[in-house]
Amino acid sequence: xxxxxxxxxxxxxxxxxxxxxxxxxxxxxxxxxxxxxxxxxxxxxxxxxxxxxxxxxxxxxxxxxxxxxxxxxxxxxxxxxxxxxxxxxxxxxxxxxxxxxxxxxxxxxxxxxxxxxxxxxxxxxxxxxxxxxxxxxxxxxxxxxxxxxxxxxxxxxxxxxxxxxxxxxxxxxxxxxxxxxxxxxxxxxxxxxxxxxxxxxxxxxxxxxxxxxxxxxxxxxxxxxxxxxxxxxxxxxxxxxxxxxxxxxxxxxxxxxxxxxxxxxxxxxxxxxxxxxxxxxxxxxxxxxxxxxxxxxxxxxxxxxxxxxxxxxxxxxxxxxxxxxxxxxxxxxxxxxxxxxxxxxxxxxxxxxxxxxxxxxxxxxxxxxxxxxxxxxxxxxxxxxxxxxxxxxxxxxxxxxxxxxxxxxxxxxxxxxxxxxxxxxxxxxxxxxxxxxxxxxxxxxxxxxxxxxxxxxxxxxxxxxxxxxxxxxxxxxxxxxxxxxxxxxxxx
Amino acid sequence: xxxxxxxxxxxxxxxxxxxxxxxxxxxxxxxxxxxxxxxxxxxxxxxxxxxxxxxxxxxxxxxxxxxxxxxxxxxxxxxxxxxxxxxxxxxxxxxxxxxxxxxxxxxxxxxxxxxxxxxxxxxxxxxxxxxxxxxxxxxxxxxxxxxxxxxxxxxxxxxxxxxxxxxxxxxxxxxxxxxxxxxxxxxxxxxxxxxxxxxxxxxxxxxxxxxxxxxxxxxxxxxxxxxxxxxxxxxxxxxxxxxxxxxxxxxxxxxxxxxxxxxxxxxxxxxxxxxxxxxxxxxxxxxxxxxxxxxxxxxxxxxxxxxxxxxxxxxxxxxxxxxxxxxxxxxxxxxxxxxxxxxxxxxxxxxxxxxxxxxxxxxxxxxxxxxxxxxxxxxxxxxxxxxxxxxxxxxxxxxxxxxxxxxxxxxxxxxxxxxxxxxxxxxxxxxxxxxxxxxxxxxxxxxxxxxxxxxxxxxxxxxxxxxxxxxxxxxxxxxxxxxxxxxxxxxx
Numbered sequence: 006x007x008x009x010x011x012x013x014x015x016x017x018x019x020x021x022x023x024x025x026x027x028x029x030x031x032x033x034x035x036x037x038x039x040x041x042x043x044x045x046x047x048x049x050x051x052x053x054x055x056x057x058x059x060x061x062x063x064x065x066x067x068x069x070x071x072x073x074x075x076x077x078x079x080x081x082x083x084x085x086x087x088x089x090x091x092x093x094x095x096x097x098x099x100x101x102x103x104x105x106x107x108x109x110x111x112x113x114x115x116x117x118x119x120x121x122x123x124x125x126x127x128x129x130x131x132x133x134x135x136x137x138x139x140x141x142x143x144x145x146x147x148x149x150x151x152x153x154x155x156x157x158x159x160x161x162x163x164x165x166x167x168x169x170x171x172x173x174x175x176x177x178x179x180x181x182x183x184x185x186x187x188x189x190x191x192x193x194x195x196x197x198x199x200x201x202x203x204x205x206x207x208x209x210x211x212x213x214x215x216x217x218x219x220x221x222x223x224x225x226x227x228x229x230x231x232x233x234x235x236x237x238x239x240x241x242x243x244x245x246x247x248x249x250x251x252x253x254x255x256x257x258x259x260x261x262x263x264x265x266x267x268x269x270x271x272x273x274x275x276x277x278x279x280x281x282x283x284x285x286x287x288x289x290x291x292x293x294x295x296x297x298x299x300x301x302x303x304x305x306x307x308x309x310x311x312x313x314x315x316x317x318x319x320x321x322x323x324x325x326x327x328x329x330x331x332x333x334x335x336x337x338x339x340x341x342x343x344x345x346x347x348x349x350x351x352x353x354x355x356x357x358x359x360x361x362x363x364x365x366x367x368x369x370x371x372x373x374x375x376x377x378x379x380x381x382x383x384x385x386x387x388x389x390x391x392x393x394x395x396x397x398x399x400x401x402x403x404x405x406x407x408x409x410x411x412x413x414x415x416x417x418x419x420x421x422x423x424x425x426x427x428x429x430x431x432x433x434x435x436x437x438x439x440x441x442x443x444x445x446x447x448x449x450x451x452x453x454x455x456x457x458x459x460x461x462x463x464x465x466x467x468x469x470x471x472x473x474x475x476x477x478x479x480x481x482x483x484x485x486x487x488x489x490x491x492x493x494x495x496x497x
Numbered sequence: 498x499x500x501x502x503x504x505x506x507x508x509x510x511x512x513x514x515x516x517x518x519x520x521x522x523x524x525x526x527x528x529x530x531x532x533x534x535x536x537x538x539x540x541x542x543x544x545x546x547x548x549x550x551x552x553x554x555x556x557x558x559x560x561x562x563x564x565x566x567x568x569x570x571x572x573x574x575x576x577x578x579x580x581x582x583x584x585x586x587x588x589x590x591x592x593x594x595x596x597x598x599x600x601x602x603x604x605x606x607x608x609x610x611x612x613x614x615x616x617x618x619x620x621x622x623x624x625x626x627x628x629x630x631x632x633x634x635x636x637x638x639x640x641x642x643x644x645x646x647x648x649x650x651x652x653x654x655x656x657x658x659x660x661x662x663x664x665x666x667x668x669x670x671x672x673x674x675x676x677x678x679x680x681x682x683x684x685x686x687x688x689x690x691x692x693x694x695x696x697x698x699x700x701x702x703x704x705x706x707x708x709x710x711x712x713x714x715x716x717x718x719x720x721x722x723x724x725x726x727x728x729x730x731x732x733x734x735x736x737x738x739x740x741x742x743x744x745x746x747x748x749x750x751x752x753x754x755x756x757x758x759x760x761x762x763x764x765x766x767x768x769x770x771x772x773x774x775x776x777x778x779x780x781x782x783x784x785x786x787x788x789x790x791x792x793x794x795x796x797x798x799x800x801x802x803x804x805x806x807x808x809x810x811x812x813x814x815x816x817x818x819x820x821x822x823x824x825x826x827x828x829x830x831x832x833x834x835x836x837x838x839x840x841x842x843x844x845x846x847x848x849x850x851x852x853x854x855x856x857x858x859x860x861x862x863x864x865x866x867x868x869x870x871x872x873x874x875x876x877x878x879x880x881x882x883x884x885x886x887x888x889x890x891x892x893x894x895x896x897x898x899x900x901x902x903x904x905x906x907x908x909x910x911x912x913x914x915x916x917x918x919x920x921x922x923x924x925x926x927x928x929x930x931x932x933x934x935x936x937x938x939x940x941x942x943x944x945x946x947x948x949x950x951x952x953x954x955x956x957x958x959x960x961x962x963x964x965x966x967x968x969x970x971x972x973x974x975x976x977x978x979x980x981x982x983x984x985x986x987x988x989x
Binding site: 021023035036040043044052053054055056057058059068071073074075080111130132136138141214217220221224227228231232235280284286465469 | 529530531538539542678817819820821822824825828829832833834835836837838839840841842843844845847848849874875877903904905906907908910930932933934935936937938941967968971974975
């Protein structure tokens with residue numbers, strides 16, 4: 006294949022065995038099918054991954070086996086080298102010379118796509134010290150004459166980065182830092198944009214790929230918002246009823262129904278979290294936030310710790326209830342031309358405070374008897390008693406769900422495909438809903454209240470408004486994070 | 498209401514499309530997200546022209562999915578069922594109209610037809626019915642399903658459920674469905690269509706009776722109603738046409754002459770010679786009655802049918818499509834589908850060394866032995882400290898100089914091989930850094946050593962400090978795979 010005929014940018018990811026080439030690819034193109042293992046020799050053949058946008062290949066990434074005997078290969082090439090102009094030809098001869106033998110198998114395999122026009126993406130492990138023998142690999146790559154950049158794959162230690170950068174800068178046009186285990190969309194985009202600098206004619210396709218990735222990310226945010234909005238509606242409208250033969254069954258059935266109700270809420274949340282992972286092409290089958298954890302402990306939806314950390318802070322909750330109560334009272338004051346000397350506002354505010362204090366302590370929904378409820382649409386039961394639990398009455402409950410969903414969303418976004426498991430939650434920091442302004446909180450409260458009241462048939466308008474508000478929160482939530490993260494890739 | 502596939506392709510959204518859309522959403526809930534993404538984007542890519550509105554987009558989407566099904570879809574069945582229901586209602590009510598008209602206009606020649614009965618049945622009762630149905634329809638806006646209280650709607654719904662199956666019907670009749678908002682218009686239209694047919698039947702019968710029989714009309718009531726009052730009432734009724742059709746307004750003379758007790762005396766009990774003149778007077782009511790039927794029976798129903806048809810069409814065209822699930826389809830159709838395609842990766846991720854004998858620890862070499870030390874891939878050691886440790890742990894001395902292999906200079910490695918060839922059985926200590934995973938280069942080096950020197954030469958692979966358990970396990974597994982009984986592994 007002549008170089009002129011190559012229109013699709015191609016990148017051969019090369020480097021030493023077990024330095025994270027496959028991890029970089031898996032994270033970069035979001036593909037769990039890339040085989041990653043700590044055992045050497047996992048990648049034995051070149052595997053090409055075509056990144057397609059709407060069935061059109063925009064660029065390809067080629068996973069290659071690692072260099073295994075570079076010093077000897079370089080020795081062979083150097084022995085035959087005449088001038089710098091001959092070097093690429095010598096590398097070609099090297100590949101051809103050992104064809105059909107079991108010598109330099111990996112080197113031949115990884116050099117072939119480069120000789121066919123693929124740009125070089127040289128991956129080193131920045132957590133390990135630099136050693137001069139790497140120069141043999143870099144030398145061979147330089148001999149090919151193809152555009153090349155280096156990626157320092159590092160996950161923690163900064164100790165060796167400088168020495169790597171100093172060495173790599175001598176061989177590569179561009180050197181970047183990259184953490185294959187913590188790749189966000191923004192980091193992928195920046196890496197992709199860096200690729201465009203390697204070859205002027207690749208700028209178009211790469212720009213197109215960036216635009217497609219941006220649209221994809223926006224759709225993902227949109228979809229996550231939809232999932233969260235649906236979860237909130239499902240959770241806020243959940244109600245269970247049970248018919249009891251007589252009053253004696255009440256002490257037993259009531260806690261059972263309450264338990265079932267809260268389990269169902271956990272299940273609604275778990276399903277939503279699993280769906281959020283699916284948006285980012287991860288699978289969380291069988292996963293649950295409460296896995297192997299006793300109920301009422303740290304990670305449970307209804308644990309006190311959860312409500313302390315997630316949802317509205319006590320201050321925000323009290324502010325919300327006091328402001329709402331005072332506004333209602335103020336409306337009465339206004340109706341009487343303020344002849345009441347703001348008594349309505351005062352009483353409303355105090356009532357709101359009382360409600361807020363009560364809300365702070367209410368994490369569980371309780372079952373109540375509904376046989377005599379005139380408003381109940383239930384058909385008369387043949388049983389003597391009918392009890393119902395739900396919708397969950399707590400003002401803070403949907404906020405807790407929302408905050409937990411956003412926290413889970415953060416984890417999923419930070420979940421690189423090179424990782425086997427969902428990364429742990431970020432340790433500390435401000436409460437996740439602190440960024441939501443008071444107006445939005447009030448709008449949320451109003452929508453939640455409508456949904457709860459009309460739980461039998463939630464108005465479409467309420468669902469639609471909730472979706473839009475959650476989407477805005479999701480988008481706002483992602484923006485500062487991606488600016489903060491901004492660690493890489495960095496050009497050096 | 499059913500529309501052709503061509504219409505759907507042009508973006509028209511009918512009842513069949515709406516139902517199929519909702520059923521498709523329901524069945525998509527169980528499908529993997531990636532599958533939906535691929536399917537929907539491929540549908541969008543096949544469009545010849547980009548649809549402009551969400552409704553058009555969804556109509557195209559439904560049409561594309563239908564094309565794959567072949568058999569009539571549930572939506573088409575429901576739309577056909579609605580068409581059939583409309584036809585049945587139309588024919589039934591036309592017959593009822595005929596029957597009622599025949600009953601009301603029954604004239605044997607003995608007694609004239611009471612005009613007030615005709616007006617009562619075809620004007621007053623119809624207007625009451627109209628008000629009731631319109632009020633019920635308006636109320637159904639706030640109470641979904643209210644129209645189902647009407648027996649005709651209940652019966653027709655049962656018919657539809659039987660045609661499409663209760664599962665399907667349950668889905669599109671479910672709460673939150675888009676169909677719920679359109680259905681009330683459809684049933685209202687069916688009801689008005691029945692009323693229209695009733696009036697057509699009645700008018701046709703009336704005209705037939707007027708044309709082919711000799712009808713005589715009179716008026717009588719037990720109430721004390723003067724001819725002048727009736728004249729005013731009739732004039733009020735005739736208001737819409739009195740200006741342009743004065744013949745269809747009963748005169749006071751006619752009303753006076755056809756009051757039953759006078760009319761009876763003049764007509765029934767009059768000598769036979771007088772009857773003909775009075776009979777002609779008695780027939781003078783028919784234009785007024787016909788106009789009443791047209792204006793107060795047929796015309797309002799015709800207008801209501803048109804309004805209901807417009808309302809149904811409008812509600813179909815203005816479907817909000819803004820709930821999370823619906824918005825999701827639009828997002829999938831409009832966002833590029835980014836994915837990757839790749840060949841088979843033959844690599845193995847299986848751990849090395851399984852089923853092999855565990856690697857022995859380095860045994861003491863004895864004071865009379867001098868070991869050759871090789872630094873693999875520039876492994877860093879403190880020579881003095883290392884020599885001391887070898888002496889302490891293995892009881893051996895180190896032969897100077899410490900050699901290098903796998904490093905930058907291949908010539909150096911060749912010199913080492915020559916030295917090893919000369920020394921034959923002298924133990925060899927290979928110092929490696931645990932993070933530099935073993936590779937073919939290392940394997941080749943060991944093979945050369947075995948080929949060029951004594952096969953029972955002890956080779957101790959000594960790992961430097963650092964590295965994690967996994968890296969140690971990789972070396973142990975790799976060396977175990979070599980199945981060389983004279984290789985041992987320990988710490989440097």
